Amino acid sequence: FFWVVTGKKNGLTVLVTLQPVMNIEKGMSMNTFYGVNPPLSSDKSVKNSQPLGIFTKSQVNHATQGFQRVHEFILQDQSAKLLPRERVCNCLKKRIDKTKERDVKYNESRKKAHWSNVQRCGSVWTCPVCAKQITEKRRSELSQAVFNWRKHHQGFMLLLTLTFSHSSFESLRSLMERQKKAYKIFLETTKVKEILRKMGVKHKIRSFEVTYGQNGWHPHFHILMFTDHFFTEYDLTDTLTQLWIKACLKAGLSAPSMRHGLDLRDGTYADQYVSKWGLEHEMTKGHTKKGRNGSFTPFDLLQGSMIEAEFNGRSFKSLYQEYGVSTKGARQLVWSRGLKALLGIEEKTDEELAEETEQDAITMRTVDDFAFSLLCHSQKRHEFLRCLERDWENGCFGSGEAEQLLIVLVEAEIKRLGG
Numbered sequence: 001f002f003w004v005v006t007g008k009k010n011g012l013t014v015l016v017t018l019q020p021v022m023n024i025e026k027g028m029s030m031n032t033f034y035g036v037n038p039p040l041s042s043d044k045s046v047k048n049s050q051p052l053g054i055f056t057k058s059q060v061n062h063a064t065q066g067f068q069r070v071h072e073f074i075l076q077d078q079s080a081k082l083l084p085r086e087r088v089c090n091c092l093k094k095r096i097d098k099t100k101e102r103d104v105k106y107n108e109s110r111k112k113a114h115w116s117n118v119q120r121c122g123s124v125w126t127c128p129v130c131a132k133q134i135t136e137k138r139r140s141e142l143s144q145a146v147f148n149w150r151k152h153h154q155g156f157m158l159l160l161t162l163t164f165s166h167s168s169f170e171s172l173r174s175l176m177e178r179q180k181k182a183y184k185i186f187l188e189t190t191k192v193k194e195i196l197r198k199m200g201v202k203h204k205i206r207s208f209e210v211t212y213g214q215n216g217w218h219p220h221f222h223i224l225m226f227t228d229h230f231f232t233e234y235d236l237t238d239t240l241t242q243l244w245i246k247a248c249l250k251a252g253l254s255a256p257s258m259r260h261g262l263d264l265r266d267g268t269y270a271d272q273y274v275s276k277w278g279l280e281h282e283m284t285k286g287h288t289k290k291g292r293n294g295s296f297t298p299f300d301l302l303q304g305s306m307i308e309a310e311f312n313g314r315s316f317k318s319l320y321q322e323y324g325v326s327t328k329g330a331r332q333l334v335w336s337r338g339l340k341a342l343l344g345i346e347e348k349t350d351e352e353l354a355e356e357t358e359q360d361a362i363t364m365r366t367v368d369d370f371a372f373s374l375l376c377h378s379q380k381r382h383e384f385l386r387c388l389e390r391d392w393e394n395g396c397f398g399s400g401e402a403e404q405l406l407i408v409l410v411e412a413e414i415k416r417l418g419g
């Protein structure tokens, strides 16, 4: 089963089927666009001799790898383009100290170069660069918390997932408002409190996620529950589900089914969830397992907007814009009060995590405004970093690939200006 979306690239309409992604080509390769490895050289001649719009065996084969995520710097550019009023537009572009140039710094232990004296937006929803950095750190906070709860408090874990029915006619913002309301009603219900107490729930961490599928926006909560005894009260799940359905209806949401609205899993699932938490940002549909079939993550929508993809009669562009506006200020993770302190996790804001400069980083070089603007416009901010890393490793720093890249860009600019 595949989702088929249409898109445009270089003025050509292309059909793209997702999961696994295969593409019908019309003179251009979507594989290049998605960064999928090119076919083996032996396949190339076959491919070139094929009439347009026909699947070849080789195409189908390597397409089963799925389409890959384009680099987060490229996605960031696209997000800035679609959300011109948001802070993501300045991220890793605008300087912090206007009296100084931008720098590239190098972390010797990680062998990674990064931009310095540039602002970071810290948006976990709309900035793929910050999201990657922040979620990585949040994920380690989650696993540290779970570890400490078991080790120092002899506790247990449960994973609760709360969903509801929705249609493609409902706006994300309105769904999110009602979802929040339903959750509040649910937790304030006397019977729910009683059941959670019986289950030994002492603390919670709520995670908010949203995807888009055939039935529109799918905002949902995963709740990590920290309990004081091993879960055996499975007979309570049905009552809990009924109470969740009631809360949804009270909040003006469509009632979920008994089977799908509430899902309660044991600690093994909680561990799995934590170990993968936030990684869906970095993966595309081709890489994710069954169960999430047919739904797109926000960054899938963002990437799809680059080829003017459409789904459900809506453009990925407008879907992503709606998402960007609706999630502004929304909290991704909510820990119960005092839980971080109890488990020895430091309180840090998303902005702080995004700005945390790497320790023992050395300055590689400064990049002046002109060179930086060329790197921005050619979307080579990340390539420049990789070039510098290789130059450093190869001992040709100052005369290697990075300088070559700048020379090529400057020459192209001179040519452009000269007409």
Ligand SMILES: [Zn+2]
Residues within 6 Å of the ligand: 088, 091, 092, 120, 121, 122, 123, 127, 128, 129, 130, 131
């Ligand atoms: Zn950012």
